[in-house]
Amino acid sequence: MEHLSPDTLARLVDEAPDEAESAHLDACPECAEEWALVQATVDALGRLPDVRPPRGDWDVLEARLVSEGLVRHEGGLRSTLARTPGWMRGAAAILLFLAGTGVGAAFDSTTGTAVPGRSGAGPMVFAAQEPTSVEEAAEAMRQAERVFYDSLVRYRQMVDAEEGDVVSVDPQRRYAALEYFLAAGEAAVQEAPADPFMNGLLASVRAERQVARAAALRQASRTQDWY
Amino acid sequence: MRPLSEAQLIRRAGDGDARAVRALYERYAPRVYAVVRRIAGDDDLAQDYAQEAWIRAIRALPTFRGDARFSTWLHRIAVNAALQALRRTDTRAKREAPMPETVPVGPTRGDALLQTRLEEALDRLPDGMRQVLILHDVEGYTHEEIGDVLGVASGTSKSQLFKARARMRSLLGPIGRQDAEHGVEAWSI
Numbered sequence: 001m002e003h004l005s006p007d008t009l010a011r012l013v014d015e016a017p018d019e020a021e022s023a024h025l026d027a028c029p030e031c032a033e034e035w036a037l038v039q040a041t042v043d044a045l046g047r048l049p050d051v052r053p054p055r056g057d058w059d060v061l062e063a064r065l066v067s068e069g070l071v072r073h074e075g076g077l078r079s080t081l082a083r084t085p086g087w088m089r090g091a092a093a094i095l096l097f098l099a100g101t102g103v104g105a106a107f108d109s110t111t112g113t114a115v116p117g118r119s120g121a122g123p124m125v126f127a128a129q130e131p132t133s134v135e136e137a138a139e140a141m142r143q144a145e146r147v148f149y150d151s152l153v154r155y156r157q158m159v160d161a162e163e164g165d166v167v168s169v170d171p172q173r174r175y176a177a178l179e180y181f182l183a184a185g186e187a188a189v190q191e192a193p194a195d196p197f198m199n200g201l202l203a204s205v206r207a208e209r210q211v212a213r214a215a216a217l218r219q220a221s222r223t224q225d226w227y
Numbered sequence: 228m229r230p231l232s233e234a235q236l237i238r239r240a241g242d243g244d245a246r247a248v249r250a251l252y253e254r255y256a257p258r259v260y261a262v263v264r265r266i267a268g269d270d271d272l273a274q275d276y277a278q279e280a281w282i283r284a285i286r287a288l289p290t291f292r293g294d295a296r297f298s299t300w301l302h303r304i305a306v307n308a309a310l311q312a313l314r315r316t317d318t319r320a321k322r323e324a325p326m327p328e329t330v331p332v333g334p335t336r337g338d339a340l341l342q343t344r345l346e347e348a349l350d351r352l353p354d355g356m357r358q359v360l361i362l363h364d365v366e367g368y369t370h371e372e373i374g375d376v377l378g379v380a381s382g383t384s385k386s387q388l389f390k391a392r393a394r395m396r397s398l399l400g401p402i403g404r405q406d407a408e409h410g411v412e413a414w415s416i
Contacts, residue, residue, distance in 0.1 A: 010389040038396055046364055048365055049342070050257035051263070061252065065248065219318075
């Protein structure tokens with residue numbers, strides 16, 4: 001006796017079997033069992049649950065909505081900042097400062113001043129140009145804002161990844177990222193050595209880097225055979 | 228203070244009120260993410276597609292007239308965004324990606340393993356079969372609706388569906404027979 005094909009059994013979930021198919025299902029326990037399993041599979045598919053997006057999804061979306069002008073800044077930005085660790089806000093602020101003063105050119109690999117932990121040009125590359133009109137100043141502000149959000153989003157993603165699974169945190173990668181922030185901070189302080197805000201931010205980044213360095217060393221001592 | 232109705236939320240979100248957008252997101256993000264995740268068959272792509280869907284939806288909010296339910300309207304945008312993005316993306320390399328670490332919504336019982344196996348099997352289906360199977364068996368689209376969304380004849384949708392179900396059975400084979408030995412309740416979700 002020839003069994004019903006898998007496609008036929010799949011069809012019979014939606015359509016009534018004809019006479020021959022029905023007779024076969026009555027006579028063949030294998031096909032009847034397989035048919036029941038196809039039906040059970042379809043039922044199970046229909047009851048698959050919804051799925052929560054990954055952590056940090058809203059922050060990324062919010063940043064995009066703001067950058068595209070689809071939502072107003074107030075509230076959203078503040079709430080994002082409120083949930084952002086101080087050192088991250090500091091680093092983002094440094095980047096904004098650099099972009100605003102034109103020192104962001106230091107990020108451009110074409111200048112030969114590479115920043116650790118980052119390769120190539122990205123959204124943080126800025127042309128140093130003094131605005132000469134209100135329109136140009138507004139455009140510069142918009143660019144700076146985009147840089148700020150890009151930075152914030154990247155930092156949030158990194159922190160969310162760390163918070164989501166402590167075991168998977170890679171202290172060495174975190175340390176490398178902080179090295180990058182440190183380089184940006186030092187460039188900012190070099191530009192404005194007496195600025196207390198920039199110096200405070202730099203101190204914050206240095207402190208975080210110190211902690212990350214210790215964690216990276218601890219991890220290395222656990223995972224490597226020094227002998 | 229009384230909570231805002233959905234219509235009020237939609238109107239405010241359309242005006243750019245970030246809190247209203249957030250409220251809509253909180254309400255519908257799991258639904259949107261679930262459908263784009265299954266269509267994408269990949270976590271990283273799913274996040275991008277879901278974001279794209281939300282951007283499109285928020286952009287189009289001022290045009291939402293309430294002729295359909297908001298959830299239906301949003302769902303359709305999400306499906307279209309995912310399908311269009313998938314056409315632009317070569318997903319073959321990512322098809323081998325591990326299962327997501329995302330969290331199913333709602334209580335999970337002893338069916339967690341079965342859900343995981345189903346999601347894994349879905350990810351292994353060829354794109355065309357997976358899309359039809361998800362739209363029909365998971366999302367409840369008719370073959371005519373699938374034909375409209377995918378740009379294929381409803382007959383093609385049907386034949387793809389049957390092949391997809393058969394492939395799913397072949398991918399789930401061992402688990403299906405094992406569960407069958409322990410009774411049908413092992414399948415209930």
